[in-house]
Amino acid sequence: HILPKTETQNRDLISLRFSSVRFLFHTELYILEMSERNVDKRKKIIIGVSTLFLAAVVGAIVIGINLNESGSNGNSSKGYVASSVKAVQTLCSPTNYKKECEENLMTGVGDRTTTDPFELIKFAFNITMKEITDKFKEMNILHDIEKEPRAKMALETCKQLMNLSVSELERSFIGMSEFNLMSVDKIFMNLKVWLSGALTYQDTCLDQFENTTSDAGKKMQDLLTTSMHMTSNGLSIISALSDTFTNLNATKLLGRRLLQDSEPPYGGLNETLILNRKPNVTVAKDGSGDFKTINEALNKVPKKNKTPFVIYIKEGIYQEYVEVKKNMTHVVFIGDGGKKTRITGNKNYIDGVTTYKTATVAIQGDNFVGMNMGFENSAGAEKHQAVALRVQADKSVFYNCSMDGYQDTLYVHTLRQYYRDCTISGTIDFVFGNALAVFQNCTFVIRKPMKNQQCIVTAQGRKEKEEPSAIVIQGGSIVADPEYYPVRFDNKAYLARPWKTYSKTIFMDTYIEDLIQGEGYMPWQTLEGPTGMDTCFYAEYHNTGPGSDKSKRVNWNGILNLNSKAARLFSPSKFFHGLDWVRATGVPCFHGVPPHYRHKNTTLTW
DSSP: OOOOOSHHHHHHHHHHHHHHHHHHHHHHHHHHTSOSTTHHHHHHHHHHHHHHHHHHHHHHHTTTOOTHHHHHHOOHHHHHHHHHHHHHHHHHTTSSSHHHHHHHHHHHHTTOOOOOHHHHHHHHHHHHHHHHHHTHHHHHHHHHHOOOHHHHHHHHHHHHHHHHHHHHHHHHHHHGGGOOGGGHHHHHHHHHHHHHHHHHHHHHHHHTTTTOOSSHHHHHHHHHHHHHHHHHHHHHHHHHHHHHHHHHTTGGGGHHHHHHHSOOTTTTOTTOOGGGSOOSEEEOTTSOSSBSSHHHHHTTSOTTOOSOEEEEEOSEEEOSOEEEOTTOOSEEEEOSOTTTEEEEEOOOTTTTOOGGGGOSEEEOSTTOEEESOEEEEOSOGGGOBOOSEEEOOTTEEEESOEEEOSBTOEEEOSSEEEEESOEEEESEEEEEESSEEEEESOEEEEOOOSTTOOEEEEEEOOOSTTOOOEEEEESOEEEEOTTTGGGTTTSOEEEEOOSSTTOEEEEESOEEOTTBOTTOBOOEEETTEEEOTTTOEEEEESOBSGGGOOTTOOOOTTEEEOOHHHHHTTSHHHHTTOOHHHHTTTOOOOOSOOOOOOEETTEEOO
8 A cells, every 4th residue: 555645645545445436336236237047156256346345435434544644754654553543543433432442442453553444343352352351360359259148149140241241242253254245234233232232241240239238349340341341332333334334325226136145044944934843852841751851951952053953841830940051042942832831930139149140041042932931930029120031142032922020020131032922021120121122912911019119111221322222012012910900000100211321112003001100101210319311212102092191201301202214113124124033933023113903902903
């Protein structure tokens, strides 16, 4: 590369760079018009040219690098260093922690000189992973010397969460190497989802120290400050690049080929639906299956499995704590019905267990599917936080399942999750977390709480504005349990409260009984006072029923009105940026904003 020495040469370089973009783009269009006969060869050429196109576009994005410094002194090596510095500054410009971003990236680059944003982003991911792994030794020391039981459990949980965080950063790093124009939207979405997960795991670690009395929580916060800031910066950079590509609108010109050229899931067998597969193993308490417990069956799942492993779980009450680990991918649970096949436990916060650890069932392996299953925490309202199901598996699907508990029933922790025809019951924040979670045609049942308690359906946990996460409730119903209905005006119920700063929840085409207070929402109370009213994102669109009247809703800056165009952004196909993983299961899914539906007996008719 020859460094430009004048302003005119800078303009020439920019012009040349954009000419390259135009040339590569027209070349790609020409290739797309090639004969269909040699499809494999055509795809390889497309991917190669797409990669060049992306490199040219990203180069144009950061062409704001001003190389005049090098021209003024004529020193080529100094010019390269100056360009690297400027590249880092440009890349860090949209972040929340600019100084840390620049310092850490320049440290990572070292003596190497590069203005390639892809390489710089990879440096950022590597530095963040190293920052977390370097802190493991200090975490272990804190854990070993800690005396308070609850704080010790929190530290143990933190080690697990940090491993999950590193895992998401690792696949984000790999994702940066897979860019091509044919799937740029998908790749950016993946990166945002995974980085949001990495950040959430670190934040969840700090949540575990709530109500602890030792200084372990403060020490852990000090340990994680840098890694959390760096993860946040990575998310901001990816979001800014994603927005830039969206504004360029380049992929729309090739959109007619995207579906055809994309790889169908699960070995390319679009017609082979997961829910039609025969079980790999059967679990039955009476001994009529391959195993008597679910955990025994899970031991048979191949590690990093790439095809569905179907576990049929016969009718029965299974009193065991189940964890589908991160390396148990494509696991399928099929039961005999939410009230017939039930997994139950009773771990809870009052008995000294951290909220994260109270889950009866925890799902971490990607592409999990649950059908006709029941998940329960029977601890009761008096035991406070008690999770029935915790989900942190990307592209997980639940169909015709029930999740029953009281406070914190369903923990939609991280990544992409789809729920269809499910029933979720509880009292306080009984759907909570920071996943991209869509609920279609689901029923939310508010149960009778303890005396003087209020009921809240959702508590969404988006911490950063750039995170793509939200809870979307579409085409369902919010109703009262028979025991709660008589006391619904004494123990008031609300749609949501902002657990984290940028809490985001949308209610669309949902029937709401007369149990929801006119205010609709309540603030999150902290020692410093109520929070979240101005920064949350809460919206209601085309809901029905007596509880859907918005005339008395709270007048917060965070309460928004959606038009039809904005509402479509929260339909599954738009919100998830693709539904191939849902379609592959055979589970029903309405892709867009549904037309007018009728409600009968509080159940939506589709």
